[in-house]
Amino acid sequence: MHALIKSAPLLLIVAAAAVSCAMDPVHNAAVNALGGEIAGVPQGEYHRAGQPCTTCHSSLGPAKTTFTVAGTIFYGPTKSIGVDNAQVILVDSLNSSYIAYTNCVGNFFVTPEQYNPAFPIRVQVSQGGVTVGMQSHIGREPSCANCHKDPPYYDSQGHIHLVSQQVEDMNAYNPPPCPVSPVQTGVGGAK
Amino acid sequence: MKRAVLVRSAASVAAASVFAMAAVAVTGACSSSPDTARTTTIITPDYNAFKGTANGSVEAFLERRCATLDCHGQVGRPLRLYSRTGLRFADDAQNPPGGAGTTETELQANFQAVVGVEPEQTSRVVHDPTNNPPQTLLIVKKPRAMERHKGGQVVIAGDDGDRCLTSWLSGATDFAACQSASAPGL
Numbered sequence: 001m002h003a004l005i006k007s008a009p010l011l012l013i014v015a016a017a018a019v020s021c022a023m024d025p026v027h028n029a030a031v032n033a034l035g036g037e038i039a040g041v042p043q044g045e046y047h048r049a050g051q052p053c054t055t056c057h058s059s060l061g062p063a064k065t066t067f068t069v070a071g072t073i074f075y076g077p078t079k080s081i082g083v084d085n086a087q088v089i090l091v092d093s094l095n096s097s098y099i100a101y102t103n104c105v106g107n108f109f110v111t112p113e114q115y116n117p118a119f120p121i122r123v124q125v126s127q128g129g130v131t132v133g134m135q136s137h138i139g140r141e142p143s144c145a146n147c148h149k150d151p152p153y154y155d156s157q158g159h160i161h162l163v164s165q166q167v168e169d170m171n172a173y174n175p176p177p178c179p180v181s182p183v184q185t186g187v188g189g190a191k
Numbered sequence: 192m193k194r195a196v197l198v199r200s201a202a203s204v205a206a207a208s209v210f211a212m213a214a215v216a217v218t219g220a221c222s223s224s225p226d227t228a229r230t231t232t233i234i235t236p237d238y239n240a241f242k243g244t245a246n247g248s249v250e251a252f253l254e255r256r257c258a259t260l261d262c263h264g265q266v267g268r269p270l271r272l273y274s275r276t277g278l279r280f281a282d283d284a285q286n287p288p289g290g291a292g293t294t295e296t297e298l299q300a301n302f303q304a305v306v307g308v309e310p311e312q313t314s315r316v317v318h319d320p321t322n323n324p325p326q327t328l329l330i331v332k333k334p335r336a337m338e339r340h341k342g343g344q345v346v347i348a349g350d351d352g353d354r355c356l357t358s359w360l361s362g363a364t365d366f367a368a369c370q371s372a373s374a375p376g377l
Contacts, residue, residue, distance in 0.1 A: 119343075120259075135289055136276040139342055141261030154279040155260060157288040 027060045046180045049082050049105040050074070050150075050159060052143035057109070068116050070109035071144025073102050073125055074184075076168025077161045080150070081175060082106020082182035086127035086162065092117035102127075104178035130162055234314040235306050240364040242298055247370030249359045250298055252352055253305070255373045257334075260288065262342050270330070271304050273297035305330055316360050325360035346372075 034051055041047050053070035056063040073086045082105040090110070091097045098115035100108040119140045124133040141147060144160055152158035163171075175182045241249045254274040258264045264277030273279060273293065279286045280297045306313050308329050315323040325331050326348075329338060335353065336344035346352040352372035358365040 136255075136259050136274075139259045139262035147260040152287050154281045154286075155264070155266065155288070 024060060027055075030055050031062065041180045045103055045107060045109070046105045046178070049107050049182070050080060050145055050184045052145040052149075053107075053109060054143040055146075058142070066112060067109045067142060068112050068114075069100070069121070069142050069144075070107075071148070071160065072106040072184075073108065073127075074106055074159050074161045075173035076163050077158060077165050078168060079173075080159060080184040081173050082184070083127055083162055083173070084176050084178070084182070086125055089124040089126065090115065090117060090121050091123075092119065092121045094118045104176055105180060105182040105184075125160065125162060127162055132162060231311070232314075233306065233310045234317045235302075236313070236317050236360055237362070237364070238299075238302055240359055240366075241302050241305075243364070243366060243369060247355075247366035247368070247373065249355055249364065249369055250293070250301060251373040252355045252369050253301065254293065255375075256345055256352060257342075258301075269304075270308055272301050274301075313360075317362065320361040325357040328360065331356055331360070 034048070034055060037043060037047060049072045051072075054067050057065055057067040057070060059066060069090060071088075073083045073088065075081045075083050083102055084104040084106070086102040086106070086108075088100040088102065088108050089097065090100065096115075096117065098110065098117070100110050100115075102108045120137040122134065122137050124131060126132075147156060148158065148160045149156045150158050161168075243250060253263075253272055254277070257270075258272035258274040258277045260277050262268075263270050263272040264274060265271065266278065271278070274297070275286075275291070275293050276289055279288060279290070280294065280300060282294075282296060284291070284294055284296075286294065312323070312328055313330075316325055316328055326335070326337070331353070332338040333340040334342075334345035334356075335348055346356070350372070351368040354365045355369035355372050358368065
């Protein structure tokens with residue numbers, strides 16, 4: 001009994017250390033701020049379009065898969081309709097490149113096995129003869145939506161979009177058949 | 192017997208604590224009140240050279256290489272940098288990222304941020320760069336990765352970006368190096 005009491009503080013320290021490793025409060029807050037899954041959209045490649053993917057899909061979890069770069073490409077600036085089969089062309093600081101393709105909700109994701117870029121990287125998006133490139137490079141952020149979040153503000157240009165508002169107004173995008181709706185109501189991660 | 196020793200020990204600790212608290216209180220009471228009129232003069236590098244011209248500027252290099260939204264274009268950064276393509280100054284202009292060019296307010300804020308990293312040491316460097324070379328400053332050591340830098344190594348000692356910064360801090364800005372280091376690309 002005496003030995004148990006003597007070792008209790010040590011056990012407490014070990015337990016606290018173990019718990020603190022699994023419960024990074026900042027990371028947990030970021031994950032919680034994303035909210036729950038949308039009804040009718042199961043976990044998988046179509047879920048959480050427009051959200052910062054690597055908040056969960058990183059070594060800290062809770063997702064099982066990790067992404068080196070991931071995001072969502074939308075058609076225009078006002079309506080958040082994901083663009084299918086857009087090329088996302090990534091070029092890193094060592095001039096190594098990779099092309100990812102969006103699915104029907106506009107999501108794309110790159111795993112470390114596919115491409116592990118040496119940041120900074122430059123990005124260009126192309127679909128249907130339209131090509132747009134980022135004006136600046138990405139320093140180290142793997143989730144597009146941590147910077148490209150709605151509404152546009154002093155620290156965000158808004159969600160990524162392929163065409164201008166003028167083009168969006170003139171030519172409405174007709175999304176292809178998709179297991180879930182490619183139209184999102186809000187885009188971006190926690191502030 | 193053992194318990195008696197413990198009791199005496201606890202009493203000693205309590206007495207020592209009271210003495211220590213009293214000593215701290217006396218020391219605090221003797222402190223002089225802060226001089227609210229006191230100022231520290233900072234010798235700054237050349238602001239006009241920082242702004243530069245179309246033929247190169249320190250500011251343009253910092254915007255291009257450091258000020259993206261995921262690096263120093265964040266409000267929480269000690270070295271907070273505003274830029275046309277990154278973080279915008281929240282004022283009446285209401286410019287979004289990617290909108291109008293960098294404003295005078297943003298340029299001034301960037302200048303103050305750069306000098307404000309180490310204002311006293313910046314003064315020494317600007318006043319006497321021979322005995323206080325620019326590489327004594329974090330603003331040079333960090334991008335060279337001589338100090339831990341979350342963004343990794345951004346310049347190599349002697350390259351265009353490095354020369355842009357160090358020449359400006361030394362009082363003879365190499366605008367050609369700044370222009371080259373600000374060119375699009377990685």
